[in-house]
Amino acid sequence: SISNIKWNFSLSRCVLNNITLTNMKSSISFIATILICCAMCETPPSIVLCPSVVSRDEWNANAATETNFLELPVKIVIICHTVTPECTTLQACMRRVKSIQNYHQKEKHWGDIAYNFLIGNDGRVYEGIGWDKVGRHTKQFNEVSIGIAFIGNFSAKLPSKAALDAAKNLLQCGCAEGHLDANYTLFGARDVSNTESPGANLNQEIQNWPHWMTMEQGQIIIPRK
Structure with missing residues (x-):
């Protein structure tokens, strides 16, 4: 059976966002639902499977003492690493995020x-400040970008395949839901700031991802306050 799966259907002539398929008892029901959605448009949909996100409530976040908001959709994504010990289980990762x-x-x-x-x-995504709030991840870019941090130090190794896939799915979902500009630019933190983050190995890896560019290719001008 298929249960509690969130899909985004992005179509050329219509958009069906945030469709949640709950308690599908058979693959026939699932396929029938997809066919109904497809029939509503002239061209087949592209389907984005949004990853499950561990919420702030779940990892027992402290209340924010200051909040500023981003202008959506965001046009820049910056990949970082936390330079902390890694975590490989839900409980360990929730403790690490809280720490x-x-x-x-x-x-x-x-x-x-x-x-x-x-x-x-x-392989899980953990909510930090979410899609619409200004972070403190990359000096001079915080007000115009989303910061996604892999938990660990990835100078000499890569995150797990599950972690890499989760990040890619999160980015696709961000576009499908309108949080990210469809033509967003992806950087490693070291591409735009004097830092080693997200580590040499991870930075090399993200150069193979869609939307990655150097600052020169992206024609990015460093924002000034």
């Missing part, structure tokens, strides 16, 4: 965790 938030709030004196989303080596 990162505590460090950012209590030691850095920031209003919240720095990242919009975090990716665990368990």
Whole structure:
């Protein structure tokens, strides 16, 4: 059976967003639903499977002490790493995300965790400040970008395949739901800032992803306050 799966159907002449298929008892019911959706448009849909996101409530986030909002859809995505120990289970990753938030709030004196989303080596996405809020992940780019951080240090290794796939699915979902511009530009933090993040190996990996560019290719002008 198919249960609690969230799909986005992005169509050329119509858009059916945030369709949730719950408690489908058979593959026949599932296929019938897809065919009905397809019949509503002249061309077949592209289907985006949005990853499950572990919410702030689930990892017991502290309340934010400061909140600023991004202008949507966001046109820049920046990939980072946390330079902390990795995590490979739900419970370990939730503890790690909470620890990162505590460090950012209590030691850095920031209003919240720095990242919009975090990716665990368990293959799950963890909500940071979400799609619409300004983070503290990349100096001079925070007000115009989404920061996605892989939990761990990826200078000498790559995140798990499950983690990489989760990040890619999150980006596709962000476009389908209108949080990201369809033509967004993807950078590693080191491409736009004086940092090693997201680590040499991960930075090499994301150069194979759609939307990655150098600053010169993207014709990006560093934002100024």
